Amino acid sequence: MDSIRVRNLHKSFVYYRKEAGLKNSLKNLFARKSLVKEAVKSVSFDIGLGECVGFLGPNGAGKTTTLKMLSGILYPTSGEADVFGYVPWERKNEFKRLFSIVMGQKNQLWWDLPASESIYLNKCIYDVDDDLYRRSLAELSEMLDVQELLNVQVRRLSLGERMKMELIAALIHRPRLLYLDEPTIGLDFPSQKKVREFLKYYNEQFGATILLTSHYMKDVEDLCKRTIIINEGSLAYDGPFHKINHLFGEQKIIKLQFSEPVAEQQLVRFGRIISGDDYHAVLEVPMYHLKEVSRAMLDVFPIIDWTIEDVSIEESISLLYRKESAV
Amino acid sequence: MFHTMRIARKYMTLYGIFIKNCLIAQMEFRGNFIMSLLVESVYLLAKLLYVLVVFRTDLHVNGIPPEGLLLFIGMHTVATGMYVGLFFTNFMKIPEYIKDGSLDLMLTKPVSLQFMASLRYVDLALPIPDIVVGFVMISIGWNAMDIPLTFLHFAGFVLLLVVSIVITYCLMIIPALLSFWFVQTGSLFEMAHSVWDANNFPMAIYPAWIRRIGTFVVPLFLITNFGPMFLLGQLSWLYAAMALIGSLLLFVAIRLLWKQAVKGYSSASS
Numbered sequence: 001m002d003s004i005r006v007r008n009l010h011k012s013f014v015y016y017r018k019e020a021g022l023k024n025s026l027k028n029l030f031a032r033k034s035l036v037k038e039a040v041k042s043v044s045f046d047i048g049l050g051e052c053v054g055f056l057g058p059n060g061a062g063k064t065t066t067l068k069m070l071s072g073i074l075y076p077t078s079g080e081a082d083v084f085g086y087v088p089w090e091r092k093n094e095f096k097r098l099f100s101i102v103m104g105q106k107n108q109l110w111w112d113l114p115a116s117e118s119i120y121l122n123k124c125i126y127d128v129d130d131d132l133y134r135r136s137l138a139e140l141s142e143m144l145d146v147q148e149l150l151n152v153q154v155r156r157l158s159l160g161e162r163m164k165m166e167l168i169a170a171l172i173h174r175p176r177l178l179y180l181d182e183p184t185i186g187l188d189f190p191s192q193k194k195v196r197e198f199l200k201y202y203n204e205q206f207g208a209t210i211l212l213t214s215h216y217m218k219d220v221e222d223l224c225k226r227t228i229i230i231n232e233g234s235l236a237y238d239g240p241f242h243k244i245n246h247l248f249g250e251q252k253i254i255k256l257q258f259s260e261p262v263a264e265q266q267l268v269r270f271g272r273i274i275s276g277d278d279y280h281a282v283l284e285v286p287m288y289h290l291k292e293v294s295r296a297m298l299d300v301f302p303i304i305d306w307t308i309e310d311v312s313i314e315e316s317i318s319l320l321y322r323k324e325s326a327v
Numbered sequence: 328m329f330h331t332m333r334i335a336r337k338y339m340t341l342y343g344i345f346i347k348n349c350l351i352a353q354m355e356f357r358g359n360f361i362m363s364l365l366v367e368s369v370y371l372l373a374k375l376l377y378v379l380v381v382f383r384t385d386l387h388v389n390g391i392p393p394e395g396l397l398l399f400i401g402m403h404t405v406a407t408g409m410y411v412g413l414f415f416t417n418f419m420k421i422p423e424y425i426k427d428g429s430l431d432l433m434l435t436k437p438v439s440l441q442f443m444a445s446l447r448y449v450d451l452a453l454p455i456p457d458i459v460v461g462f463v464m465i466s467i468g469w470n471a472m473d474i475p476l477t478f479l480h481f482a483g484f485v486l487l488l489v490v491s492i493v494i495t496y497c498l499m500i501i502p503a504l505l506s507f508w509f510v511q512t513g514s515l516f517e518m519a520h521s522v523w524d525a526n527n528f529p530m531a532i533y534p535a536w537i538r539r540i541g542t543f544v545v546p547l548f549l550i551t552n553f554g555p556m557f558l559l560g561q562l563s564w565l566y567a568a569m570a571l572i573g574s575l576l577l578f579v580a581i582r583l584l585w586k587q588a589v590k591g592y593s594s595a596s597s
Contacts (some may be wrong), residue, residue: 004554073434073592075590096436112351113348121341121344124344
């Protein structure tokens with residue numbers, strides 16, 4: 001059974017462009033040329049009950065806009081969506097009780113109050129009965145290890161602690177669907193790990209459906225078996241996470257630093273040049289050539305430092321997108 | 328019926344929590360709490376200078392002596408207190424919610440967005456001087472004009488006070504509502520506040536056409552005038568009933584306008 005069904009979802013925004021300078025501002029005051037940005041273009045997918053899906057894509061790809069439409073914050077320009085039998089943008093209260101949205105860059109907690117006050121407010125907003133409230137609060141705060149911090153003012157908490165409180169506030173009514181928009185943004189590694197473990201637990205324990213957007217590959221890798229990649233508003237990939245890894249696992253990035261200038265033409269035969277100048281170079285090299293290419297370069301060039309890395313998520317996505325458009 | 332009562336109880340509980348939370352937050356900053364009291368007291372002092380002038384010059388407006396005018400000035404002071412205490416902070420924040428996208432999270436809550444966005448903050452320090460001094464002025468005027476303190480007078484006055492609070496909400500939220508379309512509406516707030524200050528005297532001081540506009544088109548005069556006019560026996564039952572029905576209709580109109588505005592909400596980039 002599907003919990004989310006999306007068909008040809010489309011969202012365009014009207015905006016104005018203004019060139020720099022006062023003269024152009026004056027011009028703009030009288031005549032504005034409106035432009036249309038297609039934020040989401042005909043996106044379709046289904047998400048099963050209890051599934052945890054990663055939503056990846058570079059900045060401005062349309063991930064957040066899609067989440068906002070699926071949570072009823074935005075009306076789409078066209079297309080259909082069915083979320084647990086509801087049309088999200090009809091904004092029915094019964095629908096709102098089913099889900100929660102957590103945005104890493106926006107908070108719902110009252111800044112000057114202890115988090116417990118905001119959580120209690122949510123209890124009243126969602127009509128959670130006292131017994132369930134007490135149990136949920138104890139369970140969630142224990143899982144996230146923040147029992148001692150519930151009565152500390154939010155503004156005195158660290159970023160990681162605040163995000164944990166945001167999660168408790170969002171989950172106090174036990175939503176069956178969870179939208180997470182960059183939940184680990186800005187967090188240090190241990191906090192990211194804790195949040196990921198917690199989300200995994202919530203997904204397994206309560207069978208909640210999770211749709212997660214993130215810039216961190218690790219978030220998606222740990223939590224989601226399935227990944228949807230969106231780029232420039234269109235769906236670029238929908239499939240198992242490990243398959244993307246496989247697609248790009250065959251490429252490696254070599255970063256080089258030279259003691260003397262090296263011309264670009266000399267490097268071309270070793271791999272695709274991503275960036276560089278006389279003293280630095282970043283090359284993309286096929287995995288199966290890595291050994292011989294490395295050996296040859298060490299022999300030929302005055303290398304003083306070098307690293308071998310995986311292809312970054314942004315690079316993978318743009319590569320994938322280029323592939324998709326080429327088909 | 329039972330369902331409606333349950334919803335009403337829920338909203339009252341939530342409003343109670345809003346007030347409690349604001350009180351806790353404001354008490355965190357004692358300095359600011361006291362400064363707010365001081366600032367509003369200074370404003371009030373400036374207003375009291377009018378009262379002094381009225382009494383010194385023995386000003387009569389439409390046959391109403393200075394003691395009777397105290398009822399109008401007192402009513403205006405109480406209404407100002409209600410406005411700054413219950414609505415001002417919220418209405419100023421609505422354009423911010425729209426600009427920075429904070430409205431997003433409020434939109435996902437299973438309660439009225441208008442309730443959440445326009446009544447969430449209650450300022451408990453700012454209105455104290457206005458409300459206390461305003462009611463003192465009304466009491467002095469009430470006593471000096473030999474108005475009997477019957478249940479009918481008291482209930483009628485309280486009802487018209489509620490009407491004036493509803494109308495204040497409806498009129499003063501308009502600049503905030505327009506920010507859904509125009510984002511920045513600071514100048515409209517300025518205008519609304521200037522017009523507000525022009526309302527602290529009986530409307531009889533204005534020409535007939537302004538009185539008509541201020542009563543039937545933009546019912547600003549109802550806020551300050553109808554309560555005192557009722558006490559002075561200058562308000563017919565017809566007008567009192569019209570004020571009551573008018574304020575409800577105005578509220579319905581604002582509710583519809585709000586819904587229309589939210590429909591076009593485009594959120595902010597994250």
